[in-house]
Amino acid sequence: MRTMIVTGTGTGVGKTVVTAAVAALAAAGERVVVLKPAQTGIEPGAPGDLADVTRLTGARIATRELARYPEPLAPATAARRSGLPPLRVADVAAAVADIEGSGTDLLLVEGAGGMLVRLNDDGETLADVAAALDAPAPVLVVASAGLGVLNTAALTAEALARRSLTHLGTVIGAYPEQPDLAERTNLADLPTVTGAPLLGVLPAGLGSADPERFLTTARCGLHPVLGGQWVPPLP
Template identity: 60%
Template sequence: MSVVIVSGTGTEIGKTVVTSAVAAAAVAAGRSVAVLKPAQTGVGAGEPGDAAEAVRLAGASVTATELARYPEPLAPDTAARRSGLPTLAPEEIAEATRRLSLDHDLVLVEGAGGLLVRFDEAGHTLADAARLLDAPTLVVAQAGLGTLNSTTLTAEALRARGLGALGVVIGSWPADPDLAARCNLADLTRSSGLPLLGAVPAGAGGLAAERFRAEAPSWLDPSLSGTWSEESFLADWAPPVFGTALI
């Protein structure tokens, strides 16, 4: 597995922190890592973007690459049109990823928002880049109410396009989860058909970088170079009896 697409089920759910954690765990396992952010929106010139944040958290050995930047916090296609800047085609994303994969063991391609957010006037999305790369997608989901629907829709969109999915990582697991979040731990797998591969604690992005790197493997499944156990996590957090799934 040399390329992984990282897509969220929405915005502001911890996608960059999960990308950083996967990068940190891979580096700790002795792998060379690159993080590619095809389209960075909502960040001005000279300001650090998501790829730079991944380097800050995961370590200076991580290579950060950004292909396009748009100042307004909008979908890439909309942000490009409003700013008068060129849009980004999936072929450009695929080519940049292939170049990085030549000298990195793992390339993480972090999307903007969800899987089907438009990148250009033709309606191309991150899913189109994933198809060109024949790369699996890691889905980052929220913990609480509403996540069953959005995660299952993302999983169905991947299957409908013949795209592979690694599984789901919860982007921000609360310190004091409510009943919906706790029930969703098991229901996410039943609803989406995807395995649960980790849970990143809420606020992890605010940790000191050294602590983030040390703890990142404990948030992720061994398939992501981590030590996290779904069985142990559910034993700690899932309710002892499940009733009707919360949506």
């Protein structure tokens, strides 16, 4: 089983849409599972990120959620305030091992927020999850498009490098129809500041697409490394 960690340079950058896009492309020939270790900001029983993944992919993949906290906070804070058990790296590693035993070809693990957001008050993070797996999983970073992303993307890349984790590349999760100067120049600058390739650009608003249009757009917006046909722009 291949495992990929999907994280972001922050919240609201399009992680769920990118996760769904990678899953939709892979599901054409593989068995795909999307694992959401911690869902925050959603009440029990309400549809969360995995419901969006299921809708966008046309229900062609399996999903699994490990912990849910109602307040829109970091998992550690949300767990503490709710009185619910915190999520631990060992819980995620056990779920990954269980999924691997089910014959899955590709497992996508979508984090909450960024790479170093705390899962619990012992300071465990998604980076610790990536490192704890039998074969440390490569990390796909979803970035915002505009001003300020070069700094947050560089900090994420530095955090991965310090932990000897593989930075697979960066995808811009919500690129505007009419980009401004920063959004245009960031396409060339992101690979320079992160030391990892730009692996895709998905348009803003894609999360509301029907499965057919979503699959077509994912194919056009993601690099062949992720199953698509997108070619990075020339410098």
